[in-house]
Amino acid sequence: MAMIEVRVAEIIDETPTIKSIRFVRADGRPLGVYQAGAHVDVLTPNGVTRQYSLASKPEDPDSYMVAVKREPNSRGGSAALHELKVGDVLQISEPRNLMAIDPDAGHHVLVAAGVGITPMLSIARYLDLHGQDFDLHYFARSREDAAFLGLLEEKCPQKLHAHLGVPRTEHRAILAEELADLPPKSHLYMCGPAPFMDLVQELAEQQLPAEAIHRENFDAAEQPDASENRPFDVEFEGNVYHVPADRSLVRVLQEEAGAEIDTSCEEGICGTCIMAVLEGEPEHRDNVLTAKEKAANDQMTTCVSRARSERLVLDYF
Protein backbone atom coordinates (compact mmCIF):
# COMPACT_ATOMS: atom_id res chain seq x y z
CA MET A 1 0.00 0.00 0.00
CA ALA A 2 1.31 3.46 -0.90
CA MET A 3 2.18 5.38 2.23
CA ILE A 4 2.52 9.14 2.65
CA GLU A 5 5.27 10.74 4.74
CA VAL A 6 3.68 13.28 7.08
CA ARG A 7 4.91 15.67 9.73
CA VAL A 8 3.14 16.35 13.01
CA ALA A 9 1.99 19.98 12.82
CA GLU A 10 -0.11 20.26 15.98
CA ILE A 11 -1.00 18.23 19.06
CA ILE A 12 -3.87 19.20 21.38
CA ASP A 13 -4.95 17.53 24.62
CA GLU A 14 -8.67 17.20 23.93
CA THR A 15 -9.37 15.28 27.17
CA PRO A 16 -7.13 13.74 29.87
CA THR A 17 -6.78 10.62 27.66
CA ILE A 18 -7.43 11.83 24.08
CA LYS A 19 -4.99 13.85 22.00
CA SER A 20 -5.75 15.24 18.59
CA ILE A 21 -2.81 15.09 16.19
CA ARG A 22 -2.73 17.15 13.01
CA PHE A 23 -0.57 15.96 10.11
CA VAL A 24 0.72 17.84 7.07
CA ARG A 25 2.68 16.31 4.21
CA ALA A 26 6.40 16.24 4.95
CA ASP A 27 7.16 17.54 1.43
CA GLY A 28 4.88 20.57 1.91
CA ARG A 29 2.36 19.58 -0.77
CA PRO A 30 -1.38 19.36 0.05
CA LEU A 31 -2.70 16.04 1.32
CA GLY A 32 -5.94 16.47 -0.64
CA VAL A 33 -9.58 16.41 0.37
CA TYR A 34 -11.12 13.22 1.73
CA GLN A 35 -14.59 11.69 2.02
CA ALA A 36 -16.30 12.23 5.38
CA GLY A 37 -16.23 9.04 7.45
CA ALA A 38 -12.83 7.92 6.09
CA HIS A 39 -9.90 6.62 8.11
CA VAL A 40 -6.17 6.23 7.57
CA ASP A 41 -3.66 3.62 8.65
CA VAL A 42 -0.98 5.19 10.84
CA LEU A 43 2.39 3.47 11.07
CA THR A 44 3.59 4.38 14.55
CA PRO A 45 7.26 5.08 15.28
CA ASN A 46 7.59 1.62 16.86
CA GLY A 47 6.32 -0.13 13.73
CA VAL A 48 2.71 -0.82 14.73
CA THR A 49 -0.08 -0.05 12.21
CA ARG A 50 -3.37 1.23 13.57
CA GLN A 51 -6.49 2.66 11.95
CA TYR A 52 -7.73 6.11 12.96
CA SER A 53 -10.73 8.02 11.66
CA LEU A 54 -10.09 11.43 10.18
CA ALA A 55 -11.77 14.23 12.11
CA SER A 56 -10.53 17.32 10.29
CA LYS A 57 -12.66 19.25 7.78
CA PRO A 58 -13.05 16.84 4.84
CA GLU A 59 -12.80 19.72 2.37
CA ASP A 60 -9.51 21.01 3.84
CA PRO A 61 -6.73 19.71 1.55
CA ASP A 62 -3.83 20.93 3.68
CA SER A 63 -3.96 18.76 6.79
CA TYR A 64 -5.53 15.66 8.34
CA MET A 65 -6.39 15.37 12.02
CA VAL A 66 -6.88 12.17 13.99
CA ALA A 67 -7.81 11.76 17.66
CA VAL A 68 -6.03 9.08 19.66
CA LYS A 69 -7.22 7.74 22.99
CA ARG A 70 -4.44 6.33 25.11
CA GLU A 71 -5.56 2.79 25.87
CA PRO A 72 -4.48 1.45 29.29
CA ASN A 73 -3.34 -1.85 27.75
CA SER A 74 -1.82 -0.35 24.62
CA ARG A 75 0.63 -2.71 22.91
CA GLY A 76 2.42 0.23 21.34
CA GLY A 77 -0.15 1.90 19.07
CA SER A 78 -1.86 4.59 21.10
CA ALA A 79 0.98 4.83 23.63
CA ALA A 80 3.52 5.55 20.87
CA LEU A 81 1.28 8.17 19.27
CA HIS A 82 0.85 9.89 22.63
CA GLU A 83 4.65 10.27 22.74
CA LEU A 84 4.79 12.14 19.41
CA LYS A 85 6.12 15.70 19.33
CA VAL A 86 5.39 18.49 16.86
CA GLY A 87 7.82 18.09 13.97
CA ASP A 88 8.05 14.28 14.17
CA VAL A 89 7.77 12.49 10.83
CA LEU A 90 5.82 9.26 10.26
CA GLN A 91 3.86 7.39 7.60
CA ILE A 92 0.14 7.25 6.98
CA SER A 93 -1.92 5.60 4.24
CA GLU A 94 -4.25 7.26 1.78
CA PRO A 95 -7.73 7.73 3.34
CA ARG A 96 -10.06 4.77 2.94
CA ASN A 97 -13.79 5.07 3.57
CA LEU A 98 -15.81 2.21 5.04
CA MET A 99 -18.55 4.48 6.39
CA ALA A 100 -19.50 6.72 3.48
CA ILE A 101 -22.51 9.03 3.78
CA ASP A 102 -25.42 7.64 1.79
CA PRO A 103 -26.25 10.26 -0.86
CA ASP A 104 -29.90 9.13 -1.07
CA ALA A 105 -30.65 9.37 2.66
CA GLY A 106 -33.32 11.85 3.71
CA HIS A 107 -32.06 12.11 7.28
CA HIS A 108 -28.86 11.04 9.03
CA VAL A 109 -28.59 9.80 12.62
CA LEU A 110 -25.07 9.80 14.04
CA VAL A 111 -24.46 7.84 17.25
CA ALA A 112 -21.08 7.99 18.97
CA ALA A 113 -19.65 6.89 22.30
CA GLY A 114 -16.33 8.12 23.67
CA VAL A 115 -13.57 8.49 21.09
CA GLY A 116 -16.04 7.08 18.55
CA ILE A 117 -16.94 10.74 18.02
CA THR A 118 -14.03 11.13 15.56
CA PRO A 119 -15.64 9.79 12.36
CA MET A 120 -18.90 11.47 13.37
CA LEU A 121 -17.10 14.79 13.57
CA SER A 122 -16.10 14.60 9.91
CA ILE A 123 -19.58 13.41 8.92
CA ALA A 124 -21.25 16.17 10.96
CA ARG A 125 -18.92 18.76 9.45
CA TYR A 126 -19.86 17.58 5.94
CA LEU A 127 -23.61 17.38 6.59
CA ASP A 128 -23.63 20.80 8.27
CA LEU A 129 -21.67 22.38 5.42
CA HIS A 130 -24.03 20.91 2.83
CA GLY A 131 -27.22 21.77 4.73
CA GLN A 132 -28.30 18.14 5.18
CA ASP A 133 -30.64 17.03 7.94
CA PHE A 134 -29.00 15.17 10.84
CA ASP A 135 -28.98 14.46 14.57
CA LEU A 136 -25.84 13.58 16.51
CA HIS A 137 -26.15 11.55 19.72
CA TYR A 138 -22.91 11.73 21.70
CA PHE A 139 -22.44 9.53 24.78
CA ALA A 140 -19.49 10.30 27.06
CA ARG A 141 -18.62 9.65 30.67
CA SER A 142 -18.47 13.35 31.52
CA ARG A 143 -18.01 16.76 29.92
CA GLU A 144 -14.30 16.49 30.70
CA ASP A 145 -14.11 13.17 28.80
CA ALA A 146 -16.11 14.38 25.78
CA ALA A 147 -13.61 15.33 23.07
CA PHE A 148 -14.73 18.10 20.67
CA LEU A 149 -17.89 18.77 22.68
CA GLY A 150 -17.25 22.52 22.79
CA LEU A 151 -16.73 22.59 19.02
CA LEU A 152 -19.97 20.69 18.40
CA GLU A 153 -21.92 22.90 20.80
CA GLU A 154 -20.67 25.94 18.94
CA LYS A 155 -21.15 24.65 15.38
CA CYS A 156 -24.32 22.55 15.53
CA PRO A 157 -26.14 23.15 18.84
CA GLN A 158 -29.55 22.23 17.36
CA LYS A 159 -28.33 18.90 16.04
CA LEU A 160 -26.26 17.81 19.04
CA HIS A 161 -27.77 15.58 21.73
CA ALA A 162 -25.08 15.12 24.38
CA HIS A 163 -25.69 12.25 26.81
CA LEU A 164 -23.09 12.87 29.51
CA GLY A 165 -22.52 10.70 32.55
CA VAL A 166 -25.41 8.36 31.70
CA PRO A 167 -24.97 4.95 33.39
CA ARG A 168 -24.64 2.10 30.90
CA THR A 169 -27.78 0.51 32.28
CA GLU A 170 -29.75 3.49 30.95
CA HIS A 171 -28.28 3.50 27.43
CA ARG A 172 -30.91 1.11 26.08
CA ALA A 173 -33.87 3.21 27.20
CA ILE A 174 -32.36 6.46 25.91
CA LEU A 175 -31.40 4.98 22.55
CA ALA A 176 -34.76 3.26 22.13
CA GLU A 177 -36.49 6.60 22.62
CA GLU A 178 -34.11 8.52 20.35
CA LEU A 179 -34.30 5.93 17.57
CA ALA A 180 -38.09 5.62 17.59
CA ASP A 181 -40.05 7.42 14.87
CA LEU A 182 -37.10 8.23 12.64
CA PRO A 183 -37.95 10.31 9.56
CA PRO A 184 -38.38 8.40 6.28
CA LYS A 185 -35.19 7.37 4.45
CA SER A 186 -33.07 7.74 7.60
CA HIS A 187 -29.58 6.27 7.67
CA LEU A 188 -27.73 5.61 10.92
CA TYR A 189 -23.94 5.76 11.45
CA MET A 190 -22.32 4.52 14.65
CA CYS A 191 -18.91 4.30 16.26
CA GLY A 192 -17.89 3.38 19.80
CA PRO A 193 -17.01 0.36 21.94
CA ALA A 194 -18.27 -2.96 20.53
CA PRO A 195 -20.95 -3.61 23.23
CA PHE A 196 -22.32 -0.10 22.72
CA MET A 197 -22.49 -0.59 18.95
CA ASP A 198 -24.13 -4.00 19.38
CA LEU A 199 -26.88 -2.30 21.39
CA VAL A 200 -27.31 0.50 18.84
CA GLN A 201 -27.37 -2.08 16.04
CA GLU A 202 -30.03 -4.16 17.80
CA LEU A 203 -32.28 -1.14 18.31
CA ALA A 204 -31.60 0.34 14.87
CA GLU A 205 -32.52 -2.93 13.18
CA GLN A 206 -36.01 -2.58 14.65
CA GLN A 207 -36.44 0.68 12.74
CA LEU A 208 -34.24 0.55 9.68
CA PRO A 209 -33.25 -1.89 6.91
CA ALA A 210 -29.75 -3.38 7.17
CA GLU A 211 -28.43 -1.24 4.31
CA ALA A 212 -29.33 1.94 6.23
CA ILE A 213 -27.12 1.02 9.21
CA HIS A 214 -23.42 1.91 8.99
CA ARG A 215 -20.91 0.84 11.59
CA GLU A 216 -17.24 1.74 12.08
CA ASN A 217 -15.38 -1.13 13.68
CA PHE A 218 -11.85 -0.77 14.89
CA ASP A 219 -12.01 -3.95 16.96
CA ALA A 220 -11.41 -7.30 15.33
CA ALA A 221 -14.21 -9.83 15.36
CA GLU A 222 -13.64 -12.79 17.64
CA GLN A 223 -12.10 -15.53 15.52
CA PRO A 224 -12.93 -19.23 15.79
CA ASP A 225 -10.16 -21.47 17.05
CA ALA A 226 -7.73 -22.32 14.22
CA SER A 227 -8.52 -26.01 14.78
CA GLU A 228 -11.98 -25.28 13.34
CA ASN A 229 -10.52 -24.08 10.02
CA ARG A 230 -11.37 -26.19 6.98
CA PRO A 231 -9.01 -26.42 4.00
CA PHE A 232 -10.31 -25.27 0.61
CA ASP A 233 -9.14 -24.40 -2.89
CA VAL A 234 -8.91 -20.98 -4.47
CA GLU A 235 -8.77 -20.23 -8.16
CA PHE A 236 -6.98 -17.05 -9.16
CA GLU A 237 -6.04 -15.96 -12.69
CA GLY A 238 -6.81 -19.43 -14.04
CA ASN A 239 -4.72 -21.44 -11.57
CA VAL A 240 -5.90 -23.35 -8.51
CA TYR A 241 -4.13 -23.19 -5.14
CA HIS A 242 -4.78 -25.14 -1.98
CA VAL A 243 -5.39 -23.22 1.26
CA PRO A 244 -4.62 -25.56 4.16
CA ALA A 245 -6.29 -25.11 7.53
CA ASP A 246 -3.22 -23.49 9.06
CA ARG A 247 -2.62 -20.78 6.40
CA SER A 248 -4.58 -17.68 5.53
CA LEU A 249 -6.05 -17.12 2.09
CA VAL A 250 -4.04 -13.96 1.56
CA ARG A 251 -0.74 -15.68 2.38
CA VAL A 252 -1.39 -18.45 -0.15
CA LEU A 253 -2.33 -15.93 -2.82
CA GLN A 254 0.68 -13.72 -2.12
CA GLU A 255 3.28 -16.45 -1.69
CA GLU A 256 2.12 -19.07 -4.20
CA ALA A 257 0.13 -17.13 -6.79
CA GLY A 258 2.32 -14.01 -6.61
CA ALA A 259 -0.83 -11.93 -6.17
CA GLU A 260 -0.18 -8.30 -5.34
CA ILE A 261 -2.64 -7.92 -2.49
CA ASP A 262 -1.97 -5.16 0.01
CA THR A 263 -2.60 -5.89 3.67
CA SER A 264 -2.55 -3.69 6.72
CA CYS A 265 -4.35 -4.77 9.88
CA GLU A 266 -4.53 -8.51 9.03
CA GLU A 267 -7.36 -8.65 11.58
CA GLY A 268 -10.34 -8.04 9.31
CA ILE A 269 -10.94 -4.43 10.29
CA CYS A 270 -9.32 -2.18 7.68
CA GLY A 271 -10.58 -3.47 4.32
CA THR A 272 -7.20 -3.27 2.56
CA CYS A 273 -7.14 -6.92 1.49
CA ILE A 274 -10.65 -7.14 -0.01
CA MET A 275 -10.95 -9.18 -3.21
CA ALA A 276 -13.84 -9.82 -5.60
CA VAL A 277 -15.56 -13.20 -5.32
CA LEU A 278 -16.50 -14.55 -8.76
CA GLU A 279 -17.66 -18.01 -7.60
CA GLY A 280 -18.07 -19.89 -4.34
CA GLU A 281 -19.29 -18.95 -0.89
CA PRO A 282 -16.98 -17.14 1.52
CA GLU A 283 -17.05 -17.66 5.26
CA HIS A 284 -16.92 -14.02 6.33
CA ARG A 285 -14.96 -13.50 9.55
CA ASP A 286 -14.26 -9.77 9.32
CA ASN A 287 -15.63 -6.63 10.88
CA VAL A 288 -15.37 -4.58 7.69
CA LEU A 289 -18.17 -5.63 5.37
CA THR A 290 -21.76 -4.80 6.25
CA ALA A 291 -24.36 -7.53 6.71
CA LYS A 292 -25.71 -6.72 3.25
CA GLU A 293 -22.26 -6.89 1.64
CA LYS A 294 -21.56 -10.21 3.33
CA ALA A 295 -24.88 -11.61 2.17
CA ALA A 296 -24.12 -10.60 -1.43
CA ASN A 297 -21.02 -12.82 -1.33
CA ASP A 298 -19.33 -10.91 -4.14
CA GLN A 299 -16.40 -9.59 -2.10
CA MET A 300 -14.41 -10.76 0.89
CA THR A 301 -11.49 -9.89 3.12
CA THR A 302 -8.70 -12.37 2.48
CA CYS A 303 -6.70 -11.94 5.69
CA VAL A 304 -9.18 -13.58 8.07
CA SER A 305 -12.12 -14.87 6.03
CA ARG A 306 -12.17 -18.35 4.57
CA ALA A 307 -14.59 -20.49 2.51
CA ARG A 308 -17.80 -22.39 3.13
CA SER A 309 -17.66 -23.94 -0.34
CA GLU A 310 -14.93 -26.33 -1.51
CA ARG A 311 -13.59 -23.73 -3.92
CA LEU A 312 -13.55 -19.96 -4.32
CA VAL A 313 -12.78 -18.10 -7.54
CA LEU A 314 -11.29 -14.68 -6.75
CA ASP A 315 -10.07 -11.64 -8.63
CA TYR A 316 -8.68 -8.26 -7.72
CA PHE A 317 -11.35 -5.95 -6.31
Ligand code: FES
Ligand atom coordinates in the same frame (compact mmCIF):
# COMPACT_ATOMS: atom_id res chain seq x y z
S1 FES B 1 -5.69 -6.53 5.98
FE1 FES B 1 -7.16 -5.34 7.06
S2 FES B 1 -9.05 -6.37 6.58
FE2 FES B 1 -7.54 -7.64 5.74
